[in-house]
């Protein structure tokens with residue numbers, strides 16, 4: 001029988017998470033939908049991704 005692969009990562013599909021191989025990949029696919037829209041809306045705010053998130057905490061600790 002034909003092997004169905006996950007469209008996200010290319011691994012073998014798991015029937016439970018059809019058509020993906022895991023809940024993670026299903027979430028990734030969903031994230032791409034929202035991510036695409038979100039990215040369009042926030043394209044004028046590139047500063048968001050340049051915030052030093054972890055570096056400060058690391059030095060304090």
Ligand SMILES: [Zn+2]
Pocket residue numbers: 006007008009010011020021022025
């Ligand atoms: Zn997958």
